Amino acid sequence: PMVRPQTAPPALRSEDQAGGGAGSIVVGVRVRPLTVSEQYGSQRSLIRVVDEQVLCFDPACGEDLHVGKPVRGPHKIGHRAAKDQKYAFDCVFDSNATQEEVYQKTARPQVESVLSGYNATVFAYGATGAGKTHTMIGDRVTGPGVMVLAMEDLFAAIESTALDSSFELQLTYLEVYNEQIRDLLAPEAQLNAPVEGGGPPAEGDTAAPGPLTRAKSVGPTGGLSLREDACNGIHVAGLSKHSPKSSDEVLAMLQRGNGNRAMSATQANAVSSRSHAVLQITVRETAKTANVQANVRVGKLSLIDLAGSERASKTMNKGVRLHEGANINKSLLALSNCINALGKAKGGSNHIPYRDSKLTRLLKDSLGGNCKTTMIAAVSPARASYEDTLNTLKYANRAKEIKLTASQNSVKVDFHIAKYAQIIESLRSEVALWRGKFAEAALYNGAHGLPAHAPGGSDAAGSAGGAPASEPRAAQVAAAAADRERGQAAYARIEQTHGAAALALTQIAELRGREREAAEALGRAREGTALA
Numbered sequence: 396p397m398v399r400p401q402t403a404p405p406a407l408r409s410e411d412q413a414g415g416g417a418g419s420i421v422v423g424v425r426v427r428p429l430t431v432s433e434q435y436g437s438q439r440s441l442i443r444v445v446d447e448q449v450l451c452f453d454p455a456c457g458e459d460l461h462v463g464k465p466v467r468g469p470h471k472i473g474h475r476a477a478k479d480q481k482y483a484f485d486c487v488f489d490s491n492a493t494q495e496e497v498y499q500k501t502a503r504p505q506v507e508s509v510l511s512g513y514n515a516t517v518f519a520y521g522a523t524g525a526g527k528t529h530t531m532i533g534d535r536v537t538g539p540g541v542m543v544l545a546m547e548d549l550f551a552a553i554e555s556t557a558l559d560s561s562f563e564l565q566l567t568y569l570e571v572y573n574e575q576i577r578d579l580l581a582p583e584a585q586l587n588a589p590v591e592g593g594g595p596p597a598e599g600d601t602a603a604p605g606p607l608t609r610a611k612s613v614g615p616t617g618g619l620s621l622r623e624d625a626c627n628g629i630h631v632a633g634l635s636k637h638s639p640k641s642s643d644e645v646l647a648m649l650q651r652g653n654g655n656r657a658m659s660a661t662q663a664n665a666v667s668s669r670s671h672a673v674l675q676i677t678v679r680e681t682a683k684t685a686n687v688q689a690n691v692r693v694g695k696l697s698l699i700d701l702a703g704s705e706r707a708s709k710t711m712n713k714g715v716r717l718h719e720g721a722n723i724n725k726s727l728l729a730l731s732n733c734i735n736a737l738g739k740a741k742g743g744s745n746h747i748p749y750r751d752s753k754l755t756r757l758l759k760d761s762l763g764g765n766c767k768t769t770m771i772a773a774v775s776p777a778r779a780s781y782e783d784t785l786n787t788l789k790y791a792n793r794a795k796e797i798k799l800t801a802s803q804n805s806v807k808v809d810f811h812i813a814k815y816a817q818i819i820e821s822l823r824s825e826v827a828l829w830r831g832k833f834a835e836a837a838l839y840n841g842a843h844g845l846p847a848h849a850p851g852g853s854d855a856a857g858s859a860g861g862a863p864a865s866e867p868r869a870a871q872v873a874a875a876a877a878d879r880e881r882g883q884a885a886y887a888r889i890e891q892t893h894g895a896a897a898l899a900l901t902q903i904a905e906l907r908g909r910e911r912e913a914a915e916a917l918g919r920a921r922e923g924t925a926l927a
Contacts, residue, residue, distance in 0.1 A: 523703030
């Protein structure tokens with residue numbers, strides 16, 4: 396695996412800093428390199444990247460653009476002029492772009508939004524063999540993809556703010572296969588699940604599955620129900636939920652889920668995804684300083700790897716593979732219809748056909764709801780993929796017109812009086828934590844000859860003998876002072892809350908005494924009633 400460059404973890408920002416409010420879908424286009432077979436015969440690339448935001452489809456040149464067998468004479472059948480059409484997007488990546496570059500410009504801002512309490516979605520769209528799964532998951536040669544990098548940065552940000560906030564994570568991983576929703580992290584739990592959707596297996600399927608195929612029957616072997624209500628929104632009933640504690644646990648879950656995902660080899664792609672994969676992780680952040688009132692922020696990150704659209708004449712699929720391709724095209728057509736309707740909608744008056752497919756129902760909030768969305772359009776520069784590449788660019792260009800309104804999911808929770816004892820214990824734990832840190836800082840300063848009021852610093856030797864402090868030393872002292880002020884502010888908040896919590900404990904004791912007196916009075920009244 397490749398080593399990532401050292402970057403600062405995503406930061407938690409306020410609502411103003413995170414840029415909430417109305418906006419549009421962020422659209423990026425990634426052009427994959429030509430394969431060895433496509434480069435045979437010096438085939439010219441169909442796409443020319445102009446700069447970081449503009450590309451040219453079917454650029455004009457002095458070459459012969461004749462399609463088909465060589466023909467002598469002035470009139471060449473199949474000859475056509477180049478389109479030379481330019482498209483502008485938020486970001487464009489050529490065939491030399493690395494996985495890290497794609498992630499930094501597309502998904503990393505969304506990770507920061509999730510940590511600030513927003514819903515965010517990143518999904519890859521394009522035809523089969525265009526590089527969607529490579530972008531979202533990655534490989535051992537070019538490095539990890541968007542899903543893996545996003546999880547690493549998410550946990551890095553959580554660790555960097557562990558002293559100020561506590562986080563609760565909830566992860567799910569599912570796939571939409573033949574219009575059935577399956578849990579990729581608990582596939583065995585679906586054997587007894589109620590059947591929803593599906594259809595009979597296609598006739599004439601005599602080909603044995605290849606080594607990359609996960610055998611799945613097309614018939615009704617189970618599926619999870621997709622539901623929607625006012626409290627939970629759109630959710631999948633019976634989907635297993637997991638609470639990972641580290642990025643390594645998430646990577647293990649991703650590997651297990653990808654191993655359970657439907658994959659198969661076709662004529663168009665040696666490793667073709669036969670389903671749409673949706674990874675969702677919900678982050679709940681609460682201030683660590685205990686109080687009778689807590690500010691809770693909840694963000695949800697959805698990372699989606701869509702299956703690619705297919706042409707039966709190109710993939711040469713039959714039987715089960717043909718049935719899978721038909722369902723993939725059906726769901727992607729529904730997604731395209733939603734993109735078209737949302738791009739034309741003004742004032743919310745147009746009908747958006749979300750219910751035409753389970754994929755579009757899952758993406759309802761991502762496409763037109765309370766969410767920040769990034770679309771990564773993967774395209775092939777090969778001339779054999781002319782129509783697919785053109786359609787992908789058209790839909791990506793239309794997706795820029797979709798308007799979204801994102802708001803911060805932040806609520807204030809007033810704790811019940813019965814929770815005050817737990818709050819006091821949290822306060823005592825935090826006091827002990829900061830006192831321990833101050834004691835460690837004092838020991839370190841004493842060992843290195845630093846003043847007691849400036850904990851930290853590793854360049855004490857450089858300033859010995861009365862020499863002026865160097866710039867690195869000054870920066871360390873300033874950071875130590877900021878850390879000390881931060882700890883003192885937290886300690887002050889703890890002291891302020893401690894009095895209220897102690898008073899609450901006194902009130903709890905009084906209430907319990909009154910409860911006992913009321914119980915005794917009730918017992919005496921019952922005895923009097925029995926005697927009467």
